[in-house]
Amino acid sequence: MSYSDALAWFYGTQTFGIKLGLDNTRLLLAMAGDPHERLKFLHVAGTNGKGSTCAMMDSILRAAGYRTGLYTSPHLVDFRERIRLDGAMIPEDAVAEGLTLLREAAESWDHAPTFFELATVLAAWWFAREGADYVVWETGMGGRLDATNAVTPLVSVITPIGMDHQDWLGDTLAQIAGEKAGIVKVGVPVVLAPQTEEARAVLAAKAEEVGVPVTFVGEPWSGEAPALAGLHQRWNAAVACAALRAAGTGADAAAVIRGLRTVVWPGRFQRVAEDLVIDGAHNPEAIETLVATWREVFGEVKASLVFAALRDKDAAHLLRGLRSIADEVWLVPVDNVRGVAPEELRPLAESAGFASIHEGEIAPSLAAARASARPVLVTGSLFLAGELLAHLQGSPKPAASAQ
Numbered sequence: 001m002s003y004s005d006a007l008a009w010f011y012g013t014q015t016f017g018i019k020l021g022l023d024n025t026r027l028l029l030a031m032a033g034d035p036h037e038r039l040k041f042l043h044v045a046g047t048n049g050k051g052s053t054c055a056m057m058d059s060i061l062r063a064a065g066y067r068t069g070l071y072t073s074p075h076l077v078d079f080r081e082r083i084r085l086d087g088a089m090i091p092e093d094a095v096a097e098g099l100t101l102l103r104e105a106a107e108s109w110d111h112a113p114t115f116f117e118l119a120t121v122l123a124a125w126w127f128a129r130e131g132a133d134y135v136v137w138e139t140g141m142g143g144r145l146d147a148t149n150a151v152t153p154l155v156s157v158i159t160p161i162g163m164d165h166q167d168w169l170g171d172t173l174a175q176i177a178g179e180k181a182g183i184v185k186v187g188v189p190v191v192l193a194p195q196t197e198e199a200r201a202v203l204a205a206k207a208e209e210v211g212v213p214v215t216f217v218g219e220p221w222s223g224e225a226p227a228l229a230g231l232h233q234r235w236n237a238a239v240a241c242a243a244l245r246a247a248g249t250g251a252d253a254a255a256v257i258r259g260l261r262t263v264v265w266p267g268r269f270q271r272v273a274e275d276l277v278i279d280g281a282h283n284p285e286a287i288e289t290l291v292a293t294w295r296e297v298f299g300e301v302k303a304s305l306v307f308a309a310l311r312d313k314d315a316a317h318l319l320r321g322l323r324s325i326a327d328e329v330w331l332v333p334v335d336n337v338r339g340v341a342p343e344e345l346r347p348l349a350e351s352a353g354f355a356s357i358h359e360g361e362i363a364p365s366l367a368a369a370r371a372s373a374r375p376v377l378v379t380g381s382l383f384l385a386g387e388l389l390a391h392l393q394g395s396p397k398p399a400a401s402a403q
Contacts, residue, residue, distance in 0.1 A: 003092040006099040007079065013115045024113045025147040028121040031105035035121075035128030036151045039069070041135045042247050043151065045143040045180045046159025048286050049193065049236045052228055052265050053159055056240035058136045060259030062086060064251040069127035069135035071148070073116070076267050076280075076386035077395055083123045085130050090122075098122045116140050120147040134249060142169050144182020154247035156183045157191045159239060161199040162285035163314075173198045181206035189246040191215045193239045215242050226260040229269045230293035267385035269293050272392060275375045277303075280382035282313050287321040290379060294325050302326055303377035304369040305354075306362075307345070308334040308384040315340060318380055319352040326377065328356040330365035334383045363391055 001009065029036055042057055044050045051072055058070040067086055075081040080089035102121060106113050120140075127135050137153065139146045161177050169176045177199040184190055184206045192203055192214060207214045221237035228236075237260055244251050251259075267280040269290065277297075281290040294303065305326035309315035319329070329349050331342035342359035349357045358365065366388065369376045378388050390396065 001096055001100045001103070003096045006096040006103075009103060010079075010099055010115065010118060013112065013118060021145050022147065022150045024111065024117045025120060025150040028102060028105060028113060028117060029124065029150060032101065032121055032125045033128075035124045038128045039124065039132060039135050039151070040247075041137045041151050041153035042155050042157065042243055043137045043139070043148065043153035043183050044157040044159065044243075045139040045146070045183045046157075046193065047162040047164045047176070047180075047283065048289065049159040049232065049239070050138055050157075052233060052268055053157065053193075053236045053240050053243075054136045054138045055265040056226065056228075056237055056260060056263050057244060058084075058087075059263040060240065060244060060251050060256050061134050061136070061249060063258035063262070064249070064255035066133040066249070066251075067131060069123070069130075069132035071120070071123040071127075071135065072138045073119070073140050074382055074386075076382065077390045077393065079119075082119060083126055085127065085132060090126050094126055095122070098125050101125070114147075117147045120150075124151070134247075139180075139183065142176075142179040142182065144179050146182075149183055152185060153183075153188055154249075155191060155243050156185065156188050157193075157239065157243045158183070158195075158203055159193045159236070160285065161195055161203075162283055164283040174202050177202035178206075184210055184212065186210045187212065189213050189215070191217065191239060191243045191246050193217050193235065215246055217242050221260070224257055224261060227263050228265055229271075229297060230289065231296065232289045232293070266389065267382060269297075270385075272389075275370060277375065277377050278385050278388055279377065279379045280385040281379050282309070282318070282381050284314065284317050284321060287318050287379075291321060291325050294377065298375060302328075302374055304372040304374045305329040306332060306365055306369050306376060306378040306384075306388075307349075307380040308332050309340050309345065309380045310334065310336060310338040310383070311340050312338055313381070315345060315380070316348045316351065319345075319348050319354070322377075322379070323352045323354060327354060328358075328372065328374075329354045330358045330360060330369050332360060332362045332365050332384070334381050335387060336381075336383050339381075339383070362387055366391075
C-alpha cells in the first residue's frame with residue numbers, strides 16, 4: 001500500500017472501536033516476528049503526567065547517547081508523532097510498509113485488530129528493525145488489558161492516577177488503580193509517583209503480591225528546572241530519573257541535565273506565543289495542575305479561555321476548575337464523534353459562573369480571544385490542542401483517533 005492507502009485502511013479500523021485484551025496484539029507480534037523480544041522497554045502507565053514523564057526519559061536517554069524509541073498516544077496533528085526514533089517521527093514509507101505487513105497478516109481473521117493494537121505492533125516492529133537500545137513505552141488507557149502490556153519491560157512506572165476513562169476502567173480510584181497496576185510483573189521493579197492513599201494501597205499491594213521492589217518517589221526533582229513549565233514537571237522529572245535508575249540504563253548526571261534542559265512535549269502548557277498557551281488537560285486532576293501552573297507563570301492575570309470537551313469527560317467539573325483563572329470563555333467544537341457541541345457546554349459554563357460566554361468555531365474564536373488583551377489559554381481536550389496546533393501550522397485538520 002501507499003502511505004495514503006495505508007492510512008485510509010488504518011483509520012478505517014476505528015470502526016472496530018476499543019477492545020481491551022492482549023490476544024490480538026500477541027498474535028500480531030508473532031506474525032511480525034516477535035520484535036518485542038529484541039527490545040528493552042520502560043513501561044509507563046498512569047492518568048496524568050505519563051506523557052511528560054515518557055518524553056523526559058526519552059530525552060535523557062538520547063542525551064546519554066542511546067538510540068531510543070518513544071511510543072505515546074494520542075497524537076496531536078500527525079499519526080507519526082506516536083512512533084519516534086531518536087526524536088524523529090517514523091517515516092511515511094515505513095508506516096506504509098509496516099501496515100501492509102500487518103494487514104496481510106490479519107486479513108483472514110474473524111476478529112479484526114483495532115487501531116491501537118495495530119499502532120502498538122507497528123511501533124515495536126519499527127523500533128526492532130532500526131535497532132533501538134531502549135524503548136519508552138506508554139500505555140493507552142489502562143494497563144492490565146492495554147495492548148502495550150504484551151511486553152515484559154525493564155521497569156514498570158505508574159504516574160499519578162485520577163478519575164478518567166471510567167467507562168472502561170471503573171468508577172472508583174481503587175478500580176482504576178487496579179487496572180493500571182496490571183503492568184506490574186514478576187521480576188520487574190516498579191517506580192511509583194505520589195498517589196492518593198486509595199490508589200497507593202492498591203499499587204503497593206500488587207507489587208507485594210508479585211514480589212517486586214518498589215521505589216516510591218517522595219520528592220520533586222531538585223536540580224535545574226526541566227524545560228517543561230510547572231512544579232508538577234519537577235515531580236515528573238523525579239519519576240523519570242528514578243525509572244532510569246531502576247531500569248539500569250546507566251544514564252549519568254550530565255545526561256540527565258542535558259535531557260531535562262532540552263525535553264519537548266507539545267500540548268502540555270505549551271507557549272506557542274507570549275499570549276497563547278495550549279494545554280490538553282481533560283480531567284479534574286490535570287485541570288488543577290494546569291491552574292497551579294498558570295498562576296506560577298502569570299500570577300493573578302486572568303486568562304481568555306478557549307474550551308472544548310469530549311462527552312466522556314466531566315466538562316462541568318473542568319469548567320468549574322478553570323473559573324478561578326478565567327471569567328470569559330469561548331466554547332468551541334472539537335472534530336471527534338465524542339465531542340460536545342458548544343451550545344451544550346453553555347449551561348455548564350453559566351453554572352460555573354463565567355461572566356462572558358461565546359460560542360463559535362476554533363479559528364474565529366481564537367482570534368477574538370487574542371484580541372481581548374489577555375493571555376489566551378486553550379484547554380479541555382488533547383483533540384482541541386491538536387486541531388489548534390494544526391491550524392497554527394497551516395496543516396490539514398488532524399484525523400481523530402480512537403485512543
